[in-house]
Amino acid sequence: MFNKKMFVIGSVLSVITAPVMANAEDVPINGTVQSRCIIQTDTSGVFGNPNAYTLTTTPADGGQKAVTRVDTTLANAYYVEVTAPSSFSSSPSLPDTVTWTGDTTVKTVSDATNMGSYETNKVEFGMTDKYDLTATGSVWFETSSSATMGGNKAFPGGNYTALVNVECIAK
Amino acid sequence: MKKLIVLLMLVSFPVFAHEMTPTYPKLTPSYMDNVYKTTMEMFNKRNDVEYYEIGVFDKDWNPIPFVTSYKIIRLRYLGHVTFDVFIRKADVGRAEYICSKSKLRKDSNTKTAITSRICSRFK
Numbered sequence: 001m002f003n004k005k006m007f008v009i010g011s012v013l014s015v016i017t018a019p020v021m022a023n024a025e026d027v028p029i030n031g032t033v034q035s036r037c038i039i040q041t042d043t044s045g046v047f048g049n050p051n052a053y054t055l056t057t058t059p060a061d062g063g064q065k066a067v068t069r070v071d072t073t074l075a076n077a078y079y080v081e082v083t084a085p086s087s088f089s090s091s092p093s094l095p096d097t098v099t100w101t102g103d104t105t106v107k108t109v110s111d112a113t114n115m116g117s118y119e120t121n122k123v124e125f126g127m128t129d130k131y132d133l134t135a136t137g138s139v140w141f142e143t144s145s146s147a148t149m150g151g152n153k154a155f156p157g158g159n160y161t162a163l164v165n166v167e168c169i170a171k
Numbered sequence: 172m173k174k175l176i177v178l179l180m181l182v183s184f185p186v187f188a189h190e191m192t193p194t195y196p197k198l199t200p201s202y203m204d205n206v207y208k209t210t211m212e213m214f215n216k217r218n219d220v221e222y223y224e225i226g227v228f229d230k231d232w233n234p235i236p237f238v239t240s241y242k243i244i245r246l247r248y249l250g251h252v253t254f255d256v257f258i259r260k261a262d263v264g265r266a267e268y269i270c271s272k273s274k275l276r277k278d279s280n281t282k283t284a285i286t287s288r289i290c291s292r293f294k
Contacts, residue, residue: 034192034193034194035192035193035194035195036190036191036192036193036194037190037191037194037289038188038189038190039188039189039190039287039288039289040187040188040189040216041187041188041217041219041285041287044219044284044285045285066285068285068287074194077194078194089275089284161284162284163275163284163285163286164284164285164286165285165286165288166285166286166287166288167287167288167289167290168287168288168289168290169268169270169289169290169292170194170195170268170290170291170292171292
């Protein structure tokens with residue numbers, strides 16, 4: 001008797017809920033593919049301190065060069081400007097003026113055939129190197145930087161931060 | 172061996188990216204008289220950056236007045252944001268670039284940090 005009642009109740013419930021369960025919702029996932037430039041920070045640089053008056057990203061002096069990757073999905077749509085630091089964005093109070101040197105080079109490219117001339121065709125003005133991105137794909141830029149304290153005075157103890165500026169600008 | 176190298180690349184080198192689209196936005200009349208607007212989208216995959224500054228410039232990189240919800244947008248890691256930029260009709264002909272620039276925190280521990288700026292161009 002009990003089983004019969006349970007069977008009837010179960011059947012009724014299944015009939016009531018069936019339409020609800022069958023009415024599944026489609027959840028859309030939308031996406032648009034369009035041209036873009038993506039700047040990726042691959043490696044943040046580190047200053048080594050080989051002597052009291054020099055900070056440098058040279059690996060032999062304990063530093064690390066900053067590496068940035070730039071991806072473009074449309075040829076001839078963007079150019080990139082990479083600017084090595086010419087001042088500290090934060091530092092302790094300094095006893096003298098600092099002389100800066102810096103340079104950017106192409107480290108790796110994803111398409112050697114169409115990007116192989118990026119380094120030779122770059123335009124340099126001051127600490128900024130300008131690259132014309134004529135092909136789609138990825139380029140890794142490596143930036144070195146050195147800061148030398150005037151009068152061979154020592155850098156005071158503390159934290160020093162300098163900024164590499166990477167710009168991707170539509171043509 | 173190849174699989175191992177690919178695996179190591181995926182595991183060892185996280186990607187920190189900044190992107191803004193479209194490359195060539197269009198200015199269209201807004202719901203206000205003499206004001207044009209465009210819509211931009213940004214994606215933040217830089218876990219060291221939480222704020223981006225928006226700017227509009229002419230061809231000589233002089234700033235052009237514009238209005239958006241916030242000139243400095245807070246965009247958390249892996250966050251997307253779509254924002255409207257409004258420009259006066261009188262400035263539409265001069266507006267050339269719209270840019271987003273990463274803002275680094277002063278207390279960042281990175282010794283040589285990387286600031287990124289992406290500029291789209293009105294055509």
